[in-house]
Amino acid sequence: MDTIVAISVVSATEEKADKAIEAAFSRIDALDKTLNFFSDTSELSRINAQAGSAPVAVSPETVEVIAKAIDTSAKTEGAFDVTIGPEIALWDFVSKRMPEDRTVKERLPLVDYRNMRIDKERSTVFLTKKGMRADLGAIAKGYAADKAVGELKRQGIRAGLVAVAGDIRAFGLKPDGSGWKVGIRNPRTGGKDDEILATVELRDMAVSTSGDYERYFMKDGIRYHHILDPKTGYPATGCRSVTVLAKEGVDTDSFSTGTFVLGPEKGMKVLEGMGFEGMILDKDGRVFTTPGLKGKIEFKGQH
Ligand code: AMP
Numbered sequence: 001m002d003t004i005v006a007i008s009v010v011s012a013t014e015e016k017a018d019k020a021i022e023a024a025f026s027r028i029d030a031l032d033k034t035l036n037f038f039s040d041t042s043e044l045s046r047i048n049a050q051a052g053s054a055p056v057a058v059s060p061e062t063v064e065v066i067a068k069a070i071d072t073s074a075k076t077e078g079a080f081d082v083t084i085g086p087e088i089a090l091w092d093f094v095s096k097r098m099p100e101d102r103t104v105k106e107r108l109p110l111v112d113y114r115n116m117r118i119d120k121e122r123s124t125v126f127l128t129k130k131g132m133r134a135d136l137g138a139i140a141k142g143y144a145a146d147k148a149v150g151e152l153k154r155q156g157i158r159a160g161l162v163a164v165a166g167d168i169r170a171f172g173l174k175p176d177g178s179g180w181k182v183g184i185r186n187p188r189t190g191g192k193d194d195e196i197l198a199t200v201e202l203r204d205m206a207v208s209t210s211g212d213y214e215r216y217f218m219k220d221g222i223r224y225h226h227i228l229d230p231k232t233g234y235p236a237t238g239c240r241s242v243t244v245l246a247k248e249g250v251d252t253d254s255f256s257t258g259t260f261v262l263g264p265e266k267g268m269k270v271l272e273g274m275g276f277e278g279m280i281l282d283k284d285g286r287v288f289t290t291p292g293l294k295g296k297i298e299f300k301g302q303h
């Protein structure tokens with residue numbers, strides 16, 4: 001998935017732990033092969049290649065994750081939009097390439113999740129307009145963490161943690177009876193690396209953070225980052241980071257991105273409506289938390 005995956009398990013023997021972890025990694029590898037945006041042979045690439053032409057037969061799992069992505073798109077009123085692909089393709093955060101404003105605007109009509117259709121019975125996915133492209137970059141990692149946890153459980157593991165970059169799912173308790181502590185990064189460290197802003201303790205929960213510090217470049221004092229507002233095609237401006245806690249990684253991953261785009265006011269409403277917990281750091285560094293997060297989160301210092 002073009003990122004770092006870390007898996008921890010509690011187990012009586014190292015042998016059982018190794019076997020389970022290996023199975024979980026294979027599970028993630030298999031998903032990577034079907035959902036990878038960059039490989040020409042992935043199911044996702046075949047769906048994109050047939051945009052405007054024909055529905056593509058894919059595995060039930062691909063249908064499942066895309067159904068979930070369409071659902072989150074609807075629940076965030078398109079702030080998360082699984083068809084953001086044509087706009088994302090215009091940005092290069094490594095070589096600091098800014099797209100032409102004209103091209104950004106031309107492509108906006110191609111971004112609309114309502115033009116992505118799934119047929120569960122036939123197990124097909126169809127992008128109805130030529131030039132459309134699905135992008136699972138804001139949901140596939142959380143989904144992979146869920147599936148890896150499922151595999152660990154199948155292997156008889158009762159407690160563990162799977163972190164696919166910033167999309168983390170934990171289950172069971174550590175031997176001392178505590179939950180799994182996960183750090184939330186400070187989005188503005190003033191030059192220092194990885195500083196922890198707060199920690200949350202997970203008990204059978206997932207957590208994801210979306211931030212404007214992950215992939216970005218600065219130009220004329222403006223930060224251009226990888227979370228785009230589907231309405232404008234430009235980076236969303238309301239937040240610095242959004243952390244979401246829920247039962248499943250597929251939800252925390254996609255809703256952290258969607259909430260980031262919605263901004264603090266609308267974003268908090270959507271999280272509360274879904275029954276999720278979360279923390280939003282807005283563009284000025286103000287902190288918003290859902291009521292239920294108190295007691296689960298511990299702040300480390302300044303932000
Ligand atoms: P995340 O780090 O989970 O917030 O996901 C960011 C990635 O999701 C980006 O690198 C894009 O591939 C994709 N993306 C960016 N903006 C959006 C959006 N508004 N809706 C859905 N996916 C997006």
Ligand code: MG
Pocket residue numbers: 137138139208209210252253254255256257
């Ligand atoms: Mg996400």
